[in-house]
Structures are given as structure tokens and as C-alpha cells.
Amino acid sequence: MSPAIVHFDDVTVCYGRRPAIHHLTASWPAGSMVALMGPNGAGKSTLLRALLGWQPLATGRITIAGSPVADARPRIGYLPQRTLVDWDFPVSVRTVVEMGRFPRRGAFHAFTAADSQAVDAALDEMGLTQVQDRQLAVLSGGQQQRTLLARTLSSGADIVLLDEPFVGLDPASVADLIHRLRTWAGQGRLVVAALHDIALARRCFDQALLIRTHLIAAGPIAEALDDHHLAEAYGSDYATPHAASAAEGALHDHGDH
Amino acid sequence: MSEWLTWLAAPLSSDHLFMWRAVLMCGLLGVSASLLGCVLVVRRLSLMGDALAHSLLPGIGVAWLVCGTSVTALLAGGVVAGLMTALASALISRLTRLKEDAAFAALFITLFAAGVVLVSRLGTPIDLMHFLFGNILGLGDDDLALAAGVSTATVTVFALFYRSILLECFDPAFHRASGGWSAATHLGLLALTVLNLVAALHALGSVLAIGLFMLPAVSANLWCDRWGRMLAWAASYAVVGSIVGLYISYQAHLASGPCMVAVLGGGFLISSLISPSHGLMRRWRRSTVHHREGTAERCAQPGGPEAGL
Known part of the structure; x- marks a missing residue:
């Protein structure tokens, strides 16, 4: 498969007549961890929705390794926000991971040995083999998140989009999740996470895309998230070093609870 | 023993065609309505x-x-009214500040009142009672034919599109992201719900019909931790519970529809008390359950990520 490079070329997305993203041009290289950042309402979710093909583009185009998004859909794995998933739903961990194979098999075709192997491998890699017959609600937050990662893994996706994946996880689970995502990036996958925690992004991600309906900065994390750009995205209060570290501390504390 | 057999056989003697029809109706709609009830509950x-x-x-x-x-x-008439309610509430919630559930609540009670006014002005009080609470002992062959068609269609759709329905119920965003027919599945299930409601109307009326959908599904949700099992449990319980209710109403000379729904509701109340993993009893056994989960947690620590995909 050609490298998982996502390219946005002059992309504008509108809700009704109100543009949520203006003329955005940027690239996400394969094998990297991209932090998608910006204040609330900046268009982070809209950009993910556009990439998933749920939101029509008013201008421009999005390509994956040079092809239109519609042709590369099986390559995209999407993890919704934790709070949007019904963890009480009557399914086992294994069934959720099997869902990653449903798109390949369609509605009618039976699972093959290759499907079972892919599911076993995904459960094993995510350390879920021992809990595969459990219902989701009795798992820890970290295990629940890993169940969704295993589903992405079994689907064979190499572009992984995560919407606020660290919200509500304890520090050990955050560290574990980061470690797994970094491993995936090292294997050539493209990992993109929408998040708010600037300190976490600086520590663990390679690339950033900072937006506030329009592009503010894109590229290597240190340059994209410098004080000047952060002030432009989050307001001038953020520029002073004191306010920045205080805000980061608050964000970090928030992430720990 | 033979007394029991007599008790069981009495309502189904050959001159009691209305009871045969009622039992058949319970079997047909019990299965399909409870399957859709499971979808409504988890969604x-x-x-x-x-x-x-x-x-x-x-x-x-x-x-x-x-x-x-x-x-x-x-x-x-039923399909048009159902579609108009769904469309009008969607329009009102988009064009005004009202949320969709508020629009739905305002519309349904308005339409319900209009329906009661209409039927009570032009029909007899008996007609109104039948519209509200059904008349399962007065079913005709065409009612059964409709129920048979709707039930077969529902069961067929669930069998053929089991995966799509599971994905749509558990995680519609993932369903859509992976190229599934998310919107079509959702609308198809809503359409089947309207069809089943219409088919159940003569038997249970517009007030009680939903009991055959919801009560088996919520009870099954208290007992089952797997989707397939929940569907099978709900369908079996709906058929058995509604037929038991029908028998009791016959032997005790009670109103049939309400008796069926009351029996299903009684089973739900018992389930919510004694279900071992999700009922109120769970609270009394909480310490042991926590102990078990803690053990499982320690067993399931990741052994570190492994390469090789």
C-alpha cells in the first residue's frame, strides 16, 4: 500500500452559509503522530468529518496518497469520543473487535480463518485476550479504549483518527495509549488525534495542525505550537509565559482526574 | 395433570376461533415487535x-x-401519520429552538388528542375503547394476514442485516465511517417500527401496543450481555408472556390486552429485582462482584505491545 499521506488542498467546509473551515491547505505525513488542535468551535471535528466524507467540501479537495477520500475509505479507522459510546451495550470485547472485519465481509459473507486470525492478533496486541468474552461495562477505561483500538487494528486501517481520546483516562492509561499510538506511527501508520492538552501534545506528538476556522500553523510540533501561534489560536492572554504555564498546569491537572 | 390440560385446552376448543386468532397474533407480533423493541431500547x-x-x-x-x-x-393511514410526525418533529427541531424530543412530545400529544376527538365524535364509545386499548378477541383474517406479513418481513430483515443492525445500534459513527448504510439502516428500522405498530393496533390499541415492544426488550436487557441472546430472549419472552396474559384474561374474565401487557410488565419488574448482574439484587452482592472484577483487571494487564501485523 502506498504511504498514508493525507493532503488538504484549499479545503473549505460550510454549515449552511457559515464557513467552519476556510481555505485550508496542509499535509499529514505517513508514520507521524499529528495533534489536531484549536479552541472550541475551531473546526477540529468538522475537519475530521470532512476527511471521513460526512461533510461536503465547498472548495478544494482532500486526497489520501493521491486518491480521493471515497476510494481510500477502508484505510481510515475512526475512534469516536468515549462519552459517545454506550459501554452498557450487550456485546463482548471480541464482538466489538470483529466489527472491524464487517466492512470487508459485507452483510452476508461468513467470517474466514483470516478474519479470525486478524481478530486474535488485534486482541493479543492490545492485551485483551483474557477479557475477550467480557461485556464492555466491566472493563477499565483503558481496556475500553484499547477495545476500540483493537477494532481499528483488525480492520487493517492505517490512518487512525481519534476524537479526544485522552478524556476521562487515568495517567497510566494515557501513557499506555500514547505508547501504543507511537508504536503504530513507527510502523508507518498515520495517527491523528483531536485534543486540548498542549503539554501532552508537545511531549508526545511529532506534528501539529493548529486551526481557528482558518489555518494558524502546521508542521513539526515545537514550531507549530510556539507562543506566537498559540496566542493567535487561543487569545493574547495565552502568550505570556506565566499564563501559559498556569493554563498548561490546569489542563494537565484536568487530564489527570 | 389432566385438570391442567383441560385448563390449557379450554380456550382453544374448536368453537373458540377468536382465541386461536389471538394466540397466533401473540406469536407473530410478539417476535417482531420485541426485536424492534430491543433496537429502541439500546438506541x-x-x-x-x-x-x-x-x-x-x-x-x-x-x-x-x-x-x-x-x-x-x-x-x-398509520404509515402516513407516523411519517408526518417524524418529519414534522425533525423540521420543528431544525427550524425553531426546540430540541427533537420536545418537538416529538408536543406533536404526539396534539395528534393523539386530535385522534381521540375524531374517533369519539364519529364513532361509539366502544370504538374509542378499541382504538385506545385494542380488541385482540375481535381479530379478523386480514389482521392476521397483515401481522404475518409484517412479522415475516421484520424477522427476515433482522436475519439478513444482522451485522448492519448491530453496528448501527452499537456505534453509528463507526458504521458510517466504515462505509455502511447507516442512514438507510436507521430509517429502515424506524419504518419497520411503524409497520409493526400499525399491525399491533387492532390487537392492543395505540396506548398499549408499545408494551409488546418495550417490556420484553427491557427485561431481556437486564438478563443478557450479548446482542443475539438479547434478541432471542426478548422474542421468546414476548410470545410466552403475552400468551400467558391472554390465558389469564380468558380464565379470570379480565380485559385481554391490558392483561397481556400487565403480565409482561410483571416479568419486567421481577427481572429488575432478581437479575443477577443488572438487577437491584446486584447491590446486595456488590462486594463480591467488585472483588471478582478487581481480579480480572489484574489478569488483563497488557504484556507490552508486540510488533508484527
Whole structure:
């Protein structure tokens, strides 16, 4: 498969007549961890929705390794926000991971040995083999998140989009999740996470895309998230070093609870 | 023993064709309505199902006034009323500040009141009672034919599109992201719900019909931790519970529809008490359950990520 490079070329997305993203041009290289950042309402979710093909583009185009998004859909794995998933739903961990194979098999075709192997491998890699017959609600937050990662893994996706994946996880689970995502990036996958925690992004991600309906900065994390750009995205209060570290501390504390 | 057999056989003697029809109706609609009830429960649409059932009344009422008891006309009236409620509430929630559930609640009670006014003005009090609470002992062959068609269609759809329905119920965003027919599945399930409601109307009326959908599903949700098992449990419970209710109503000379729904509801209340993993009893056994989960947690620590995909 050609490298998982996502390219946005002059992309504008509108809700009704109100543009949520203006003329955005940027690239996400394969094998990297991209932090998608910006204040609330900046268009982070809209950009993910556009990439998933749920939101029509008013201008421009999005390509994956040079092809239109519609042709590369099986390559995209999407993890919704934790709070949007019904963890009480009557399914086992294994069934959720099997869902990653449903798109390949369609509605009618039976699972093959290759499907079972892919599911076993995904459960094993995510350390879920021992809990595969459990219902989701009795798992820890970290295990629940890993169940969704295993589903992405079994689907064979190499572009992984995560919407606020660290919200509500304890520090050990955050560290574990980061470690797994970094491993995936090292294997050539493209990992993109929408998040708010600037300190976490600086520590663990390679690339950033900072937006506030329009592009503010894109590229290597240190340059994209410098004080000047952060002030432009989050307001001038953020520029002073004191306010920045205080805000980061608050964000970090928030992430720990 | 032979007394029991007599008790069981008495309502089904050859001159009791109405009881045969009622039992058959329980079997047909018990299965399909409870399958859709499971979807409504896990998608948190339980109250919307209730609202939809009530809002069918004016459509059915108008059809009945214009065409009499023609099943085709009743079906058309119910489907039109159901679709109009769904569309109008979607429009109101988009064009005003009201949320969709508020729009639905406001619309259904308005339509229900209009339906009651219509039927009570132009029919007899008995007609109104039948529209509200059904008349399962007065079913005709065309009612059964409709129920058989709707039930077969529902079971077939669930068997053929099991994976799509599971994905749509558990994680619609993932379903859509992976290229599934998310919107079509959702709308198809809603359409089947309207069809089943219309088919159940003559038997249980617009007030009670939803009981056959929801009560087996919520009970099954308390017992089952797997989707397939929940569907099978709900369907079996709906058939058995409604037939038991029918028998009790026959032997004790009680109103049939309410008796069936009351029996199903009794089973739900018992389930919510004694279900080992999700009932109120769980609270009394909490310490042991926590101990077990803690053990499982320690067993399931990741052994570190492994390469090789």
C-alpha cells in the first residue's frame, strides 16, 4: 500500500452559509503522530468529518496518497469520543473487535480463518485476550479504549483518527495509549488525534495542525505550537509565559482526574 | 395433570376461533415487535416509540372513517401519520429552538388528542375503547394476514442485516465511517417500527401496543450481555408472556390486552429485582462482584505491545 499521506488542498467546509473551515491547505505525513488542535468551535471535528466524507467540501479537495477520500475509505479507522459510546451495550470485547472485519465481509459473507486470525492478533496486541468474552461495562477505561483500538487494528486501517481520546483516562492509561499510538506511527501508520492538552501534545506528538476556522500553523510540533501561534489560536492572554504555564498546569491537572 | 390440560385446552376448543386468532397474533407480533423493541431500547429511543404509537391514532382514525375496517387503508393511514410526525418533529427541531424530543412530545400529544376527538365524535364509545386499548378477541383474517406479513418481513430483515443492525445500534459513527448504510439502516428500522405498530393496533390499541415492544426488550436487557441472546430472549419472552396474559384474561374474565401487557410488565419488574448482574439484587452482592472484577483487571494487564501485523 502506498504511504498514508493525507493532503488538504484549499479545503473549505460550510454549515449552511457559515464557513467552519476556510481555505485550508496542509499535509499529514505517513508514520507521524499529528495533534489536531484549536479552541472550541475551531473546526477540529468538522475537519475530521470532512476527511471521513460526512461533510461536503465547498472548495478544494482532500486526497489520501493521491486518491480521493471515497476510494481510500477502508484505510481510515475512526475512534469516536468515549462519552459517545454506550459501554452498557450487550456485546463482548471480541464482538466489538470483529466489527472491524464487517466492512470487508459485507452483510452476508461468513467470517474466514483470516478474519479470525486478524481478530486474535488485534486482541493479543492490545492485551485483551483474557477479557475477550467480557461485556464492555466491566472493563477499565483503558481496556475500553484499547477495545476500540483493537477494532481499528483488525480492520487493517492505517490512518487512525481519534476524537479526544485522552478524556476521562487515568495517567497510566494515557501513557499506555500514547505508547501504543507511537508504536503504530513507527510502523508507518498515520495517527491523528483531536485534543486540548498542549503539554501532552508537545511531549508526545511529532506534528501539529493548529486551526481557528482558518489555518494558524502546521508542521513539526515545537514550531507549530510556539507562543506566537498559540496566542493567535487561543487569545493574547495565552502568550505570556506565566499564563501559559498556569493554563498548561490546569489542563494537565484536568487530564489527570 | 389432566385438570391442567383441560385448563390449557379450554380456550382453544374448536368453537373458540377468536382465541386461536389471538394466540397466533401473540406469536407473530410478539417476535417482531420485541426485536424492534430491543433496537429502541439500546438506541435510547424508547420514549420516541411510545410517542410514535400515540401519534398514529388520527391517521388510523381518518382511514377508518373513510374506508371502514379495510386493513390496507388502516395501514396507509398509520404509515402516513407516523411519517408526518417524524418529519414534522425533525423540521420543528431544525427550524425553531426546540430540541427533537420536545418537538416529538408536543406533536404526539396534539395528534393523539386530535385522534381521540375524531374517533369519539364519529364513532361509539366502544370504538374509542378499541382504538385506545385494542380488541385482540375481535381479530379478523386480514389482521392476521397483515401481522404475518409484517412479522415475516421484520424477522427476515433482522436475519439478513444482522451485522448492519448491530453496528448501527452499537456505534453509528463507526458504521458510517466504515462505509455502511447507516442512514438507510436507521430509517429502515424506524419504518419497520411503524409497520409493526400499525399491525399491533387492532390487537392492543395505540396506548398499549408499545408494551409488546418495550417490556420484553427491557427485561431481556437486564438478563443478557450479548446482542443475539438479547434478541432471542426478548422474542421468546414476548410470545410466552403475552400468551400467558391472554390465558389469564380468558380464565379470570379480565380485559385481554391490558392483561397481556400487565403480565409482561410483571416479568419486567421481577427481572429488575432478581437479575443477577443488572438487577437491584446486584447491590446486595456488590462486594463480591467488585472483588471478582478487581481480579480480572489484574489478569488483563497488557504484556507490552508486540510488533508484527
